[in-house]
Amino acid sequence: MKESTPFLLDAQRVSKTFPGVRALVGVDFSLRKGEVHALMGENGAGKSTLIKTLTGVYRREEGEILLDGISIDFKAPYEAPEAGISTVYQEVNLIPTLTVAENLFLGRQPMTLGRIDWRKLNRRAKEALGRLDLDLDVSLPLSAYSIAIQQMVAIARAVDIEAKVLVLDEPTSSLDVKESARLFDIMRRLKEQGLGIVFVTHFLDQVYEVSDRITVLRNGSLVGVWNAADLPRVELVSKMMGKELRALEGTTRGPGAGEADKEGLLRTKGLGRKGAIHPLNLELKAGEILGLAGLLGSGRTETAETIYGIAQADEGCVEIDGVNRVLKSPRDSLKLGFGYCPEDRKVSGVIDELSVRENIVLALQAKQGVLRRLGRKAQLEIADRFIKSLGIATPSAEQKVKHLSGGNQQKVILARWLAAHPRLLILDEPTRGIDVGARTEIQRTILKLAEEGMSILFISAELSEVVRCCNRVAVLRDRHKIGELHGADITESALMATIAQG
Amino acid sequence: MQRSNVLYALIALGLILVFDFFFTPGFFTLEIKNGHLFGSLVDIVFRASPVMIMAVGMTLVIATKGIDISVGSVAAIAGALAAVLAAKAGAPLWLVVSAPLVLALVFGAWNGIMVALFGIQPIVATLILMVCGRGIAELITDGKVQTFTNPGLEFVGNGFFSGVPFFITVVLLVVLVTWLATRRTALGLFIESVGINARASTVTGLPTKLVTFSVYLATGLCAGLAGLFYSSEIKASDPSNAGLFTELDAILAVVIGGTSMDGGRFFLGGTLVGALVMQSLTTTILTFGVPVEGTLVLKAGVVFAICFLQSKEFRQGLFQLFVRTRKAS
Numbered sequence: 001m002k003e004s005t006p007f008l009l010d011a012q013r014v015s016k017t018f019p020g021v022r023a024l025v026g027v028d029f030s031l032r033k034g035e036v037h038a039l040m041g042e043n044g045a046g047k048s049t050l051i052k053t054l055t056g057v058y059r060r061e062e063g064e065i066l067l068d069g070i071s072i073d074f075k076a077p078y079e080a081p082e083a084g085i086s087t088v089y090q091e092v093n094l095i096p097t098l099t100v101a102e103n104l105f106l107g108r109q110p111m112t113l114g115r116i117d118w119r120k121l122n123r124r125a126k127e128a129l130g131r132l133d134l135d136l137d138v139s140l141p142l143s144a145y146s147i148a149i150q151q152m153v154a155i156a157r158a159v160d161i162e163a164k165v166l167v168l169d170e171p172t173s174s175l176d177v178k179e180s181a182r183l184f185d186i187m188r189r190l191k192e193q194g195l196g197i198v199f200v201t202h203f204l205d206q207v208y209e210v211s212d213r214i215t216v217l218r219n220g221s222l223v224g225v226w227n228a229a230d231l232p233r234v235e236l237v238s239k240m241m242g243k244e245l246r247a248l249e250g251t252t253r254g255p256g257a258g259e260a261d262k263e264g265l266l267r268t269k270g271l272g273r274k275g276a277i278h279p280l281n282l283e284l285k286a287g288e289i290l291g292l293a294g295l296l297g298s299g300r301t302e303t304a305e306t307i308y309g310i311a312q313a314d315e316g317c318v319e320i321d322g323v324n325r326v327l328k329s330p331r332d333s334l335k336l337g338f339g340y341c342p343e344d345r346k347v348s349g350v351i352d353e354l355s356v357r358e359n360i361v362l363a364l365q366a367k368q369g370v371l372r373r374l375g376r377k378a379q380l381e382i383a384d385r386f387i388k389s390l391g392i393a394t395p396s397a398e399q400k401v402k403h404l405s406g407g408n409q410q411k412v413i414l415a416r417w418l419a420a421h422p423r424l425l426i427l428d429e430p431t432r433g434i435d436v437g438a439r440t441e442i443q444r445t446i447l448k449l450a451e452e453g454m455s456i457l458f459i460s461a462e463l464s465e466v467v468r469c470c471n472r473v474a475v476l477r478d479r480h481k482i483g484e485l486h487g488a489d490i491t492e493s494a495l496m497a498t499i500a501q502g
Numbered sequence: 503m504q505r506s507n508v509l510y511a512l513i514a515l516g517l518i519l520v521f522d523f524f525f526t527p528g529f530f531t532l533e534i535k536n537g538h539l540f541g542s543l544v545d546i547v548f549r550a551s552p553v554m555i556m557a558v559g560m561t562l563v564i565a566t567k568g569i570d571i572s573v574g575s576v577a578a579i580a581g582a583l584a585a586v587l588a589a590k591a592g593a594p595l596w597l598v599v600s601a602p603l604v605l606a607l608v609f610g611a612w613n614g615i616m617v618a619l620f621g622i623q624p625i626v627a628t629l630i631l632m633v634c635g636r637g638i639a640e641l642i643t644d645g646k647v648q649t650f651t652n653p654g655l656e657f658v659g660n661g662f663f664s665g666v667p668f669f670i671t672v673v674l675l676v677v678l679v680t681w682l683a684t685r686r687t688a689l690g691l692f693i694e695s696v697g698i699n700a701r702a703s704t705v706t707g708l709p710t711k712l713v714t715f716s717v718y719l720a721t722g723l724c725a726g727l728a729g730l731f732y733s734s735e736i737k738a739s740d741p742s743n744a745g746l747f748t749e750l751d752a753i754l755a756v757v758i759g760g761t762s763m764d765g766g767r768f769f770l771g772g773t774l775v776g777a778l779v780m781q782s783l784t785t786t787i788l789t790f791g792v793p794v795e796g797t798l799v800l801k802a803g804v805v806f807a808i809c810f811l812q813s814k815e816f817r818q819g820l821f822q823l824f825v826r827t828r829k830a831s
């Protein structure tokens with residue numbers, strides 16, 4: 001039935017090469033009107049490159065892209081929306097200090113007699129949001145709204161420019177379940193209006209919830225295209241990974257493994273910070289993985305930042321090895337043998353202009369002090385070891401980190417901390433935005449480290465991951481600790497019940 | 503890619519020297535008089551030396567994504583103090599030399615505290631000292647040009663050491679020490695890391711504030727050394743003119759040398775080449791007797807061209823134009 005619909009967007013045999021990497025090799029991709037088409041693949045599969053080729057950020061080297069049957073070749077990113085291809089990226093690319101209405105019409109404000117017609121601007125902004133069933137005060141600054149709403153404003157802006165094709169690049173990675181559901185409603189609505197939507201995500205559930213077709217890429221090549229209904233989830237995962245699903249098994253942690261006999265490493269005593277977390281008690285033993293679960297905004301990251309000394313506690317203290325301490329800075333924590341993989345790797349994680357090697361040795365070097373410089377040979381040896389053991393996809397240790405894909409950047413930060421041999425490692429969403437294969441790999445690494453005696457504070461929005469990895473889980477809601485689950489009691493349903501009831 | 507910017511600076515220097523080879527008679531002549539090396543080349547290095555020293559410090563500051571526009575004023579302050587002390591009979595040489603350097607360090611620390619501890623934007627923090635620094639220098643010399651006779655201090659800007667002007671050896675020493683301090687320890691890596699992403703550096707446990715503080719300390723000291731030179735060379739202090747606008751020369755030398763104002767990777771060698779480009783340009787222009795009014799414009803034009811060459815977008819555009827015209831013909 002739908003098969004006969006002519007393609008709205010049809011990319012044929014598109015290729016793109018970067019120095020040392022063939023990012024896309026003769027990839028086909030097609031999109032129909034009124035279709036949500038999921039683009040799936042592991043890190044470095046070529047999803048971003050394909051999208052950037054479609055939207056004029058990169059120029060293809062080979063192949064043909066047809067929009068409504070007409071060949072297109074954008075020379076600059078701004079030409080894409082003019083032709084009808086709009087993109088909303090993972091990070092909201094709007095201006096937080098301007099109002100919602102200004103953001104919606106920035107660069108194309110309605111004018112009257114050479115002045116901005118504010119009334120018309122606000123009215124049209126209301127209309128544009130109304131089409132997505134959003135009712136906001138358009139005269140408030142964008143920053144007054146949550147990331148989820150900001151993202152929807154970005155979508156409203158994108159589709160208001162008479163878009164035919166909407167590209168959503170990991171739009172849900174910072175949204176919670178409810179917000180994602182709302183976004184899907186909007187996607188369905190737009191679909192009914194005849195828009196073609198390209199949807200990139202790492203969440204498998206979401207793919208099946210809204211997508212009509214799925215295209216899978218791997219290592220820059222096309223693996224195949226399927227109707228979502230015809231491709232079982234297990235199949236999808238193995239197509240993405242290029243291997244059988246067996247690899248996913250065997251990552252379950254023996255619940256409560258040897259908990260009682262280990263000594264306590266860290267105990268927070270009424271640790272609190274105004275406006276961030278209410279005083280809470282946590283305990284972490286050597287070789288234990290303690291999970292922090294809760295919805296977005298429940299205070300997980302704030303707790304981690306306070307323990308690590310990025311933010312200052314104004315109540316309580318942290319007892320480490322039986323001694324009460326106030327950690328004033330990450331540097332103090334580092335010297336005590338702590339490590340912290342932050343949630344937003346771009347802002348607080350990678351030093352993007354430095355090489356993979358330099359990024360990996362950075363924490364170890366900071367620990368050793370400025371005077372005891374690691375020799376170049378030692379640095380290379382460390383970097384190469386982790387590139388191998390974590391499977392970091394990079395042409396060499398001297399590659400700038402900014403040229404790596406997101407998942408590989410995450411692995412670089414993990415490597416940085418592993419190289420520094422911390423006693424306690426705080427992992428804040430270590431697998432966010434990472435594909436299934438790398439995710440399993442990282443989870444397995446975490447379990448192995450705990451077995452070797454490292455304590456881990458594990459934060460994740462994905463309950464299945466928390467269940468798989470943790471010995472104990474502290475549940476947070478609205479910046480309070482509302483419960484704790486142990487060993488065999490840790491199941492997804494128990495966690496959800498705790499979060500829901502408290 | 504940035505490393506290649508050093509190459510463009512070298513090319514620019516080469517072009518200027520080639521120009522001089524053909525059009526300035528005797529430019530490359532070196533002769534030994536009284537056991538001292540003389541010639542235009544030596545003169546260029548000598549003339550460039552105070553800016554070179556300041557630019558070395560500036561390189562580190564710019565690598566942390568900062569800037570220090572007070573170096574000219576700090577040089578004036580240090581020079582003023584040196585002159586006043588030297589004019590006093592009986593002041594020991596070690597005091598005449600070290601007191602101005604300590605004072606310069608204090609001002610460097612002042613800048614460093616404002617930037618690193620209080621988070622004031624570097625250009626604003628150092629602007630304060632740039633403006634009031636010359637006033638402080640005037641206060642030190644009581645508002646007049648202070649002349650002195652002090653063989654020790656005079657040696658700094660006029661003496662010779664193993665055949666070449668003494669201050670050139672000071673430059674070499676400063677460069678060597680800076681290179682050792684940044685590349686043989688982890689300081690260089692930390693500076694670059696802080697300049698690229700200060701927040702991530704802090705989270706990783708780097709002593710971000712200390713690193714930032716230390717680079718301003720370094721520019722302070724470098725400016726102090728340049729100040730000694732300025733006073734020594736003319737055997738007097740000139741608070742309102744010593745080192746005037748040299749902060750701009752130092753910044754330009756850094757940028758021409760391939761270190762980006764965005765912070766991050768820094769190239770000490772590039773900075774030296776940058777300073778030499780500026781000076782050889784000035785010397786060449788002066789030898790040609792271009793009227794004083796024209797020199798600054800001409801200098802700006804050449805710097806402009808170098809900056810264009812370093813722009814990737816410009817080079818690509820030029821390349822495409824070249825390809826197109828070749829296709830057309």
